[in-house]
Amino acid sequence: MCHRIWRQHKFESEIIMVGLMGWGSVPVQGWRKGPWTPEEDKLLSEYVSSHGEGRWSSVARCSGLNRSGKSCRLRWVNYLRPGLKRGHITTMEEGIIIELHALWGNKWSTIARYLPGRTDNEIKNYWRTHFKKNQKQQKPKAQQPLEPKLQQQQQQQQEDHEIKLENGKMGEAQGKQEAISMEDQCLPVMYQEIDDHQARQQVASMYPTILEDLCLPVTYQDHLQGEDQGLWGGLWNLDDTIDHTISGGGNSSQNYYNGGYIF
DNA sequence: AAAAGATGCAACCGCCGAGTG
């Protein structure tokens, strides 16, 4: 903690001249770089609180921060946004990461959607530090791309997605908007899009253990039913109270604690 | 105790796609 503050001050007076880089239409702008100071954090938080997220280039110009819009967005998303979890990734979250990475690969932002409170950056870092090493040790399996069957499914899913988009049946924009507002309220975001439902089915078919082990609904009907029964409200409240291992395929569902429900 | 290596993580970079004029 202390070292972070020290590092921040280390860069305090450092102004790096940046030409036409990144965002912003300012021809030559001396954006500050390096670690954020508490004052900058405060400025950014206050600005976003009163003006909302988005329009990051305006944030950069109007908030009084001498930071690029890109930098402001990153800081907000990865550090200042309300509802972010700090602390270690739990074993359950780890299990989800493993399963979803097997399905989607390095789609960190997509994976992060299933772990509210965690950022793509955090998951990415976690994966790199915890699993990259293992991948090297277990080259044949880990470095392989997706299994042919899975790849085929994924391709099919992508095609379906595109067709739906073309037909205007998905209402994706609306879905995303809903998802965003739900995230803002730190509520479960499992079923924000039809894609997610399909993905869930894929996870269920390819990796049958995780949904069972995590006691997640496999089908949309399951989800709706669960919603009616108020079962999923705390689903993603994966507290550190969980101290059960998911390793070895996580073959026992009775060990898991899900947001207040002990299974 | 000191050096070396591993780990954690914030932040930057470059690229891409959507939107707009």
Place this chain on the structure above:
DNA sequence: CCACTCGGCGGTTGCATCTTT
């Protein structure tokens, strides 16, 4: 159609801290 800006994403880097030797 083209050029440009913006927002977002994945990859990478840099550095402090922790752990091992």
